[in-house]
Amino acid sequence: xxxxxxxxxxxxxxxxxxxxxxxLIFRLMPGNPLAAYIDPNFTVEQQRELMQRFGLDxxxxxxxxxxxxxxxxxxxxxxxxxxxxxxxxxxxxxxNTIALTLFALLIAYTVGTLGGIVLAWLRGTWVExxxxxxxxxxxxxxxxxxxxxxxxxxxxxLGWFPSGGANSAGASFDSELARFLSLDFLRHxxxxxxxxxxxxxGLPLLLMRSNMLDVLxxxxxxxxxxxxxxxxTILVRHAARNALLPVVTAFAVGIGYSIGGNVVIETVFSWxxxxxxxxxxxxxxxxxxxxxxxxxxxxxxxxxxxxADMLYSTLDPRVAHER
Amino acid sequence: xxxxxxxAPTARRGGRVRAMLGRLFAVVLKDRxxxxxxxxxxxxxxxxxxxxxxxxxxxxxxxxxxSGRLARNVPPGDASHPLGTTSLGRDIYSQLLYGTxxxxxxxxxxxxxxxxxGTLVGLVAGYAGGWIEVVLMRLTDIAxxxxxxxxxxxxxxxxxxxxxxxxxxxSLVLWRxxxxxxxxxxxxxxxxxxxxxxxxxxxxxxxxxxxxxxxxVLPLSFLYGSIAVGWAILTEASIxxxxxxxxxxxxxxxxxxxxxxxxxxxxxxxxxFVPPGVAIVLVVVAGFFxxxxxxxxxxxxxxx
Numbered sequence: 001x002x003x004x005x006x007x008x009x010x011x012x013x014x015x016x017x018x019x020x021x022x023x024l025i026f027r028l029m030p031g032n033p034l035a036a037y038i039d040p041n042f043t044v045e046q047q048r049e050l051m052q053r054f055g056l057d058x059x060x061x062x063x064x065x066x067x068x069x070x071x072x073x074x075x076x077x078x079x080x081x082x083x084x085x086x087x088x089x090x091x092x093x094x095x096n097t098i099a100l101t102l103f104a105l106l107i108a109y110t111v112g113t114l115g116g117i118v119l120a121w122l123r124g125t126w127v128e129x130x131x132x133x134x135x136x137x138x139x140x141x142x143x144x145x146x147x148x149x150x151x152x153x154x155x156x157x158l159g160w161f162p163s164g165g166a167n168s169a170g171a172s173f174d175s176e177l178a179r180f181l182s183l184d185f186l187r188h189x190x191x192x193x194x195x196x197x198x199x200x201x202g203l204p205l206l207l208m209r210s211n212m213l214d215v216l217x218x219x220x221x222x223x224x225x226x227x228x229x230x231x232x233t234i235l236v237r238h239a240a241r242n243a244l245l246p247v248v249t250a251f252a253v254g255i256g257y258s259i260g261g262n263v264v265i266e267t268v269f270s271w272x273x274x275x276x277x278x279x280x281x282x283x284x285x286x287x288x289x290x291x292x293x294x295x296x297x298x299x300x301x302x303x304x305x306x307x308a309d310m311l312y313s314t315l316d317p318r319v320a321h322e323r
Numbered sequence: 324x325x326x327x328x329x330x331a332p333t334a335r336r337g338g339r340v341r342a343m344l345g346r347l348f349a350v351v352l353k354d355r356x357x358x359x360x361x362x363x364x365x366x367x368x369x370x371x372x373x374x375x376x377x378x379x380x381x382x383x384x385x386x387x388x389x390s391g392r393l394a395r396n397v398p399p400g401d402a403s404h405p406l407g408t409t410s411l412g413r414d415i416y417s418q419l420l421y422g423t424x425x426x427x428x429x430x431x432x433x434x435x436x437x438x439x440x441g442t443l444v445g446l447v448a449g450y451a452g453g454w455i456e457v458v459l460m461r462l463t464d465i466a467x468x469x470x471x472x473x474x475x476x477x478x479x480x481x482x483x484x485x486x487x488x489x490x491x492x493x494s495l496v497l498w499r500x501x502x503x504x505x506x507x508x509x510x511x512x513x514x515x516x517x518x519x520x521x522x523x524x525x526x527x528x529x530x531x532x533x534x535x536x537x538x539x540v541l542p543l544s545f546l547y548g549s550i551a552v553g554w555a556i557l558t559e560a561s562i563x564x565x566x567x568x569x570x571x572x573x574x575x576x577x578x579x580x581x582x583x584x585x586x587x588x589x590x591x592x593x594x595x596f597v598p599p600g601v602a603i604v605l606v607v608v609a610g611f612f613x614x615x616x617x618x619x620x621x622x623x624x625x626x627x
Contacts, residue, residue, distance in 0.1 A: 010464060013464075014467075018465065018468050021469070025477065025481065133612070136612065136615070137604060137608050140605075140607035140610075141600065141607075142557055142560050142576075142603055143561075144561060145560075145579060145603065152588040152591065156588055156589040156591065163589075259470075263476065263565065264472070264561045264565065279565055282476055282477060283480075283566065290477060294470065294473050294474075298468055301469075305467060
């Protein structure tokens, strides 16, 4: 319990530090700091209202207190470009990003885990000699380039999948859930998720394989061998169950980092998600929106790191927490 | 103090460095992964050095046909343009060769800073302990909370778009992994007998840290360095692809952006967007291969 408390405190500390760094980047950048919040095209009343809300006419330290206060209340300001609250814009695209990330991670970790078990089984064979360099190669390929190849072949050349977006133009749905479950959405999701999964599957695969090889050295596996259990039974029923734990935590951490890394894939496939929103906001000098999108991505990463840490210590009682 | 005492440590240090280099070399010869990776690196270094001699054209120069018309979208296989030209009439093969230079430049400088900062933070945190360790490790936690690519995007958009700002942004965040690993390594080394012996004979803290402990973690730093080269190249490519890169430099990422923006995908111009991607994969995977070779030596348990 004490562990949980101190880890929670650490999470809040990191969130605060990241928010502070972002505040400093946005206020200290070259040019007029007021420009970070106020679009010259706003009307005089709008400008005055925003000045007051974020205290932009006051000294830096007061602005900082106000900024943190606004953050706590979930007020991220208004987008210059869309003329709408940043939080509203972010929540509109957030489900798309989550859907893409989870779908890709599920494919990647299913394939990776099974692949890792098989490779541990085939230890020392020619299959291993061929597969491992191949897997390393998929991790070396830029995600956006994989995406470009898939687009060129499966969308433009063969015409099997749409070339971008999350839904066909003009498609309407009764609810968000109906939209996610529609064939149209899945067809749009398939290529970007595949590109991500090709990139992501290497980590669980290599991790699972080396964990399996570690676990296979342990006493209980020797015991199982002595009981005369078949190789495959030992591998799946005994070793795999124990080797899976670090893969589960890697999955949790992976959710956070994938959401941060999705910016390129979302741009290639014009996927209306958080990453693409951030890229467009930065390109258009839409500072409040860029700052808000960054903060939400950072928050997801920090929370997922926390969950991974907690999962690890809950699932594996052997882990001693000295830190 | 006699001359003998003065020269002894230097001689020992020279021997240690030679021994380490010898060990690195032995790994390269023994491990097929490391060998292939090193060969790929050597090939790319040669290509980068010889780019001006090998490239048939200036990579940014717009080419014209003999008829005087713009040489746009020339198909590959042409005598003067082996990989064809872009939609603005630039020679793809020359761009590919010159791209080697920026990739290696970014990769090696960023990896150097990442590993230097990470190693230093890890060494000091692990050895000093107390509040210094607490402060340094909280800084590492913060670095782990920063979304890497978005951070590089924001920084390179706010500062001048240049390769150096991309290198700076990467160095500010990516040292985190190296720092954590080096620290935990130092924690165990600190308790070892040779460190104790150095302490008893009155060696100063900096001396123990940099002369006795640091050489033992350097192979690990090297491992992280060879991975960081790949990360840096991938990151530079992503940033250029998103349009926040250095427009004055020919890079593989910028080539891919150009191809993407110019409808090369729908036109099926594979000769334009496949080669830069393959080049990136080769350099990055070379780093992975080398690091893997060293990992097998550093953690021989996996080799059983």
